[in-house]
Amino acid sequence: MTAVLVINSGSSSFKYQLIEMDAETTLARGLVERIGADESHVTHEVVSQNGSEEYEQARSIRNHTEGFAVMLDAFREHGPSLDEHAPVAVGHRVVHGGKRFFEPTIITDLVRINIEDLAEIAPLHNPANVQGIEAAQKSFPDIPHVAVFDTAFHQTLPPAAYTYAIDKDVAEKHRIRKYGFHGTSHKFVSEEAARFLERDIADLNQIVLHLGNGASMTAVRGGESVETSMGFTPLEGLVMGTRSGDIDPAVLVHLHHKANLSVDELDDLLNRQSGIYGLSGLKDMRDLTDEANEGNDTARAALDVYVHRLKQYLGGYFFQLGRVDVIAFTAGIGENSAQVRAEALAGLENFGVKVDAARNEQRSHDTRVISADDSDVTVLVVPTNEELEIARQTLSVV
Ligand code: ADP
DSSP states (O other): EEEEEEEOOOOEEEEEEEOOOOOOEEEEEEEOTTTTTSSSSEEEEEEEEEEEEEEEEEEEOHHHHHHHHHHHHHHHHHOOTTTOOOOEEEEEEEETTTTOOOOEEEOOOOHHHHHHHHHGOTTTTHHHHHHHHHHHHHHTTSSSSEEEEGGGGGOOOHHHHHHSSSOOOHHHHHHHHHHOOHHHHHHHHHHHHHHTTTTTGOOOOOEEEESSSEEEEOOOOOOTTESSSOSSSSSSSSSSOOOOOOTTHHHHHHHHHHHHHOOHHHHHHHSSSHHHHHSSSOHHHHHHHHHHHTTTHHHHHHHHHHHHHHHHHHHHHHHHHHHHOEEEEEEEHHHOOHHHHHHTTOOGGGGOOOHHHHHHHHSSOOOOOOTTTTOSSSSEEEOOOOOHHHHHHHHHHH
8 A cells, every 4th residue: 555645734734634545545634733822733534434533632832843743643543553554755735836846846955945945936835835844854754755836737828828017127037927826726627527527638628716715717728727817926816715816906006105004914905804805704605605695785796796707717718718628616615606606607608608507506525517418618516636636746756
């Protein structure tokens, strides 16, 4: 049996998952959160065929290294045994690979320094990823560690798609361009769609909508990302849980001059006080649709903005691709909200998109078709699995 440990590290938390790669099944997953706070919180879930068991504990964890020691204790105490299921490698989710990294990469000292160097353009994410890498390397010193980059799948964007129309010397000096994110998910979902339809991915034009708290859309031609909605950072594009997505950049200048907002306040406004939360006071799409359906006008208006932006991008990607074979919905909202899917695709019959209402309403954890049999475009719901994709890519290089 071959197992891979997948780590997704944030600044005060990390998620882990142990995956058995022959059958591609999860053996255990967990979350260590509030690292550095007085009371940190650990959840360890042991997954088996008969269901899963979850163990929780609260204790003080000062840093990521201590967090990994606690994770190892949880494996020892609750299983599965890491002697029996010894990972052959550790796969790390790394948010920003810049222009340098476009493939899963074995982490050497030099690679780690380069990932750290990219903190200049990904200050929120890359330093936290490096903390996780360093701590994991201490806990697992004898096996390879591999970085899998969120930006990597978008390395195929053509220059016309990734170039912002600003002074090109300024752009070059500061590495300003569209990078795109959620790449691991867009890659997994577009490949899963082709596999599910028993089609060669090279023949398919797809639009993938990853709608979670963060949200992005990607146009995928023949398995390659050719346009994507997130940009230099994960702020651009669609309306998200707390992020604005697209906005006239001059609004920032205006708010700076007229409302005296500092750079940090503007950053907070756009990343944490905007999106459906800024519009409605609600962060969760379930609450937003419930409220909207109960006649709350503010919630309805926020949902309208959300859906309007989805349509705007869908239309753009139709024209960029010229022909669309598949539209695939994924992530928390894409997989679970029949209402958002129905509203996003309403009225597109003239473009060959016809959703079957009953299929769309059916709940399932499996990949499924929700379009009508006579729809030119096949509409799918594809549950994403970023951890499995990271594990696959990790295994591919060790
Ligand atoms: P993250 O970006 O944090 O990984 P997820 O992919 O888990 O996010 O998606 C979280 C979003 O999914 C939340 O807005 C949540 O409201 C939404 N969601 C989850 N289940 C449902 C559901 N049944 N109906 C509507 N939205 C849902």
